[in-house]
Amino acid sequence: MTINGWVQILVFCALVAAIVSPLGWYMTRVFAGEKTFLSPLLRPVESGLYKLAGIDEREEQHWLTYALAMLAFNLTGFLVLYGLQRFQAALPYNPMEMANVAPDLSFNTAVSFVTNTNWQNYGGESTMSYLVQMVGLTVQNFLSAATGIALAIALVRGFSRASAKGIGNFWADMTRAVLYVLLPLCIVLAVVYVARGVPQTLGASVDVTTLEGGKQTIAVGPVASQLAIKMLGTNGGGFFNANSAHPFENPDALVNLIQMISIFAIGAGLTNVFGRMVGDQRQGWAILGAMAFLFLAGVSVAYWAEAGGNPLVHALGVEGGNMEGKEVRFGTAMSALFAVVTTAASCGAVNAMLSSFMPLGGMIPLINMELGEIVIGGVGAGLYGMLLFVIVTMFVAGLMVGRTPEYLGKKIEAKEVKMAILAILSLPVVMLGFTAIAVVTPTALSSIGNPGPHGFAEVLYAYVSGAANNGSAFGSLSGNTPWYNLTLGAAMLIGRFFVIIPAMAIAGSMAAKKRLPVSAGTFPTHGGLFIGLLVGVILIVGGLTFFPALALGPIVEHLSVIAGQSFAAGG
Amino acid sequence: MLRHLRPALVMIAAFTAITGLLYPLAMTGVAQTFFPEEANGSLLAVNGEAKGSALIGQAFAGDRYFHGRPSATLGPDPSDPSKTTALPYNASNSGGSNLGPSNQALIDRIKTDSAELKAQNPGVSLPIDLVTTSGSGLDPHLSPEAAQFQVPRVAMARNLPVERVHQLVTQNTEGRILGFIGEPRVNVLKLNLVLDRDAR
Numbered sequence: 001m002t003i004n005g006w007v008q009i010l011v012f013c014a015l016v017a018a019i020v021s022p023l024g025w026y027m028t029r030v031f032a033g034e035k036t037f038l039s040p041l042l043r044p045v046e047s048g049l050y051k052l053a054g055i056d057e058r059e060e061q062h063w064l065t066y067a068l069a070m071l072a073f074n075l076t077g078f079l080v081l082y083g084l085q086r087f088q089a090a091l092p093y094n095p096m097e098m099a100n101v102a103p104d105l106s107f108n109t110a111v112s113f114v115t116n117t118n119w120q121n122y123g124g125e126s127t128m129s130y131l132v133q134m135v136g137l138t139v140q141n142f143l144s145a146a147t148g149i150a151l152a153i154a155l156v157r158g159f160s161r162a163s164a165k166g167i168g169n170f171w172a173d174m175t176r177a178v179l180y181v182l183l184p185l186c187i188v189l190a191v192v193y194v195a196r197g198v199p200q201t202l203g204a205s206v207d208v209t210t211l212e213g214g215k216q217t218i219a220v221g222p223v224a225s226q227l228a229i230k231m232l233g234t235n236g237g238g239f240f241n242a243n244s245a246h247p248f249e250n251p252d253a254l255v256n257l258i259q260m261i262s263i264f265a266i267g268a269g270l271t272n273v274f275g276r277m278v279g280d281q282r283q284g285w286a287i288l289g290a291m292a293f294l295f296l297a298g299v300s301v302a303y304w305a306e307a308g309g310n311p312l313v314h315a316l317g318v319e320g321g322n323m324e325g326k327e328v329r330f331g332t333a334m335s336a337l338f339a340v341v342t343t344a345a346s347c348g349a350v351n352a353m354l355s356s357f358m359p360l361g362g363m364i365p366l367i368n369m370e371l372g373e374i375v376i377g378g379v380g381a382g383l384y385g386m387l388l389f390v391i392v393t394m395f396v397a398g399l400m401v402g403r404t405p406e407y408l409g410k411k412i413e414a415k416e417v418k419m420a421i422l423a424i425l426s427l428p429v430v431m432l433g434f435t436a437i438a439v440v441t442p443t444a445l446s447s448i449g450n451p452g453p454h455g456f457a458e459v460l461y462a463y464v465s466g467a468a469n470n471g472s473a474f475g476s477l478s479g480n481t482p483w484y485n486l487t488l489g490a491a492m493l494i495g496r497f498f499v500i501i502p503a504m505a506i507a508g509s510m511a512a513k514k515r516l517p518v519s520a521g522t523f524p525t526h527g528g529l530f531i532g533l534l535v536g537v538i539l540i541v542g543g544l545t546f547f548p549a550l551a552l553g554p555i556v557e558h559l560s561v562i563a564g565q566s567f568a569a570g571g
Numbered sequence: 572m573l574r575h576l577r578p579a580l581v582m583i584a585a586f587t588a589i590t591g592l593l594y595p596l597a598m599t600g601v602a603q604t605f606f607p608e609e610a611n612g613s614l615l616a617v618n619g620e621a622k623g624s625a626l627i628g629q630a631f632a633g634d635r636y637f638h639g640r641p642s643a644t645l646g647p648d649p650s651d652p653s654k655t656t657a658l659p660y661n662a663s664n665s666g667g668s669n670l671g672p673s674n675q676a677l678i679d680r681i682k683t684d685s686a687e688l689k690a691q692n693p694g695v696s697l698p699i700d701l702v703t704t705s706g707s708g709l710d711p712h713l714s715p716e717a718a719q720f721q722v723p724r725v726a727m728a729r730n731l732p733v734e735r736v737h738q739l740v741t742q743n744t745e746g747r748i749l750g751f752i753g754e755p756r757v758n759v760l761k762l763n764l765v766l767d768r769d770a771r
Contacts, residue, residue, distance in 0.1 A: 052585065054578065069579075072579040139590050211767065218623075241665045252753065323700050352667075450671035476671065557672070
C-alpha cells in the first residue's frame with residue numbers, strides 16, 4: 001500500500017461526501033413535485049407524458065397499487081427487451097450484422113437489465129447490435145434505476161407520513177427520476193467522457209494495419225451515452241466485454257474517478273433525501289455513517305490484499321502487487337477501490353477482472369453483495385435494503401430493553417418485522433440454495449474455469465451477484481449456458497422482487513400509523529450508539545449466514561496461497 | 572393490473588424514444604461536432620493512414636519495438652471458426668485471463684515468461700506488469716519500469732545508444748493526473764511511433 005493510494009481513496013470519499021447534501025436537497029424538491037431550475041424546460045415534457053398515459057400525478061396510490069404499477073411497467077420492459085434481442089438481425093443500426101440472440105441468453109439479459117443487475121452473459125461488442133445497446137439496454141438502464149429510486153422514495157414516505165393512505169404515485173416518481181435526475185446528469189457526464197476519449201459514434205468497427213503490419217479490428221460505438229447511465233444508475237452492464245477495464249470505456253484515471261463518484265452519487269444522496277423528508281437530516285447522516293464504516297473496512301482489506309500481491313508469484317522472483325487482470329493506468333489502489341465501490345453499490349461494472357483478485361481481495365466484493373447491497377447500494381435499492389436492517393435493529397434494541405420498538409415515532413410491530421425478515425432472508429436462500437444445487441449438478445460444474453476452491457467461489461459469486469442484483473462476476477465461469485442463463489435469471493428476479501414487495505408492504509403500513517411523540521424512553525437514532533448497533537446487526541446476520549460458504553471458497557484459497565499451494569486443472 | 576397497461580405501454584414507448592434514441596443520438600451529434608477525434612476512437616495516423624488507436628494496445632513481437640503487456644484476448648480459430656484461439660490485443664473481443672491467484676496455469680505462465688525475460692536482461696528486477704495480462708487485454712500502457720526494462724533490447728536491435736532510448740522512454744512517460752490520480756505510465760504505441768520517426 002502506498003500513501004498516494006490512500007490519498008486517492010480519501011479524496012474519493014471526500015468528493016462523495018461533498019455532493020450528498022446538494023444532491024439530496026435537489027432530489028427532495030424533485031420528488032415533492034416542487035419547482036427546480038430545470039422545470040421551465042422539463043415540466044411541459046412531464047405533463048405531456050402524464051396526459052398521454054392518462055395519469056393523474058396527484059393521485060395517491062395504496063402500496064399495493066404502487067407495487068402493481070411498478071410490476072406492470074417492469075414486465076412490459078422485459079418483453080420489449082426480450083423481443084429486441086430476438087429480432088436484432090432484422091432491425092436497423094446493426095452495422096456489424098450481429099445475429100439474433102439465443103432465447104435463453106435473451107431471457108437472461110432482459111431479466112438482468114430490468115432488475116438493475118446487468119449480469120453479462122453476453123459479450124457486448126460481439127453479441128449486441130447498436131440498436132439493442134441503445135434502445136434496449138440503455139433504456140432499461142434508465143428505467144430500472146428510476147424504478148429503484150421511486151421505490152426508495154415511496155418507502156421513505158412511509159416513515160415521513162402519518163395516518164396516510166397512500167405512499168405516492170409510481171408513475172410520477174419514476175418519470176421525475178428519469179427526467180430531472182438521471183437524464184440531465186447523464187448528458188453532462190457523457191460529454192465529459194467523450195472529451196476524455198470515450199467513443200460515441202454509429203460507425204462500424206475500424207480496421208487498421210498495425211506498426212508491425214498486422215491487422216487489428218477496433219470495436220467502437222455509441223459508448224459514452226451508455227457509460228454515463230451505466231454508472232449513474234448503478235447498472236454496470238458494459239458496452240464492451242471487458243467493461244470499464246476497456247480503455248474505450250475508461251480511458252484514464254480521471255474518468256475512472258468520475259465513474260466511481262457517479263456510482264455512489266445517487267445512492268449516497270438518497271440518504272440525505274431520507275433525512276430531509278423525515279425532517280431531521282441527522283437521521284440520513286447516521287445511515288450514511290453506518291454505510292461509510294462498512295465501506296472503509298472493505299476498502300482497507302481489498303487494497304491491502306491487492307497491493308500485497310501473490311506469494312506464489314513472488315516465489316518466482318517477480319515482486320510487486322497483484323497486476324493480473326488489472327490495467328497499468330489504475331494500478332492496485334484504484335482497481336481495489338473500484339471493486340469495492342461497484343459491489344457496495346449494486347453497480348457491477350468492473351475496471352479489473354475480479355476473478356484474478358487475491359482470495360481476500362475478491363472476498364470483499366462477495367461480502368458486500370451478500371449483505372444485500374446496503375453499503376450505499378443500488379440507486380434506491382441500497383436505501384430500502386438498509387432501512388429493512390434498521391427495522392430489525394430497532395426490533396433487537398426493543399427486545400433488549402423490553403419496550404415496543406419505535407423508529408422515527410412509528411411503532412414497529414409484528415407485521416413490519418416479519419416483512420423485513422422475509423426480505424432479508426430471501427437473499428441468502430437464493431444465493432446459497434442455488435449454489436448448493438449447482439455444485440452437485442454436472443452441467444453446472446462444467447462451466448467452472450478455475451480448479452480448486454476458486455472454482456467453488458466462481459459459482460457462489462455468480463448466484464450472490466445475481467440475487468443481489470449486482471452483475472459483477474468471476475468471469476472465469478462460462479455463464480452463457482442454458483443452466484446459468486435460466487437459474488441466474490430466476491435468482492435475479494427473486495432477489496429483486498422478494499425484497500421490493502415486502503419493502504412496499506412496510507411502506508404502506510408505516511404510512512398508516514400515527515406518529516408518537518418523543519419521550520425519555522425513545523432510543524435516539526442519529527448517534528454513534530445507533531450506528532454501532534446497526535453495523536453490528538448487519539455483520540452478525542451476514543456473518544452467521546455466509547461464513548461457512550466463504551470458508552469453503554476464498555478463505556481456504558487464501559490459506560493455500562500463503563502456504564505456497566496452487567491448484568492444477570484435473571488434479 | 573389492466574388499468575396499469577396504458578401507462579406502462581405509453582411510458583415504455585416514450586422513454587424508449589427519449590432515452591434510447593433522442594439521448595444517444597443527440598450525444599452522438601454533440602460528440603461528432605465538438606470532439607470528432609475522440610468520438611471515433613482516438614486514431615493515430617501516419618501519413619494519413621490509421622496505424623491504431625492511442626487508447627488501444629497493439630501486439631508487438633519484433634525486437635525493434637517495445638512490447639506491451641501479455642494479452643489474454645481470444646479470436647476465431649482460422650482452422651475452425653466455431654472455436655476460439657489466442658489472439659493477443661484483439662480489439663473486437665476484449666477480456667482478461669480470469670485465472671485465479673491459486674491456478675497452476677497462471678503460475679506456470681508467469682514462470683515461463685519471467686524466465687525468458689530475465690534471460691534477456693539479467694540482474695535487473697522484473698516489473699510485474701510485464702508478466703501479467705491486463706483486464707481488457709488491450710492495455711495501451713506499461714509502467715515506466717517495464718518500458719525501461721526493454722531499453723537494452725530495443726537499443727541493440729536499432730543500433731542506437733542505450734542513453735538515447737532511455738531518454739525517449741523518459742520523455743514519453745506520463746505522470747499521475749494532477750500529481751496524484753492514477754499511476755505513472757508509458758503509452759507503448761506512441762513510444763514506438765516516436766521511435767520509428769525520430770530514431771531509425
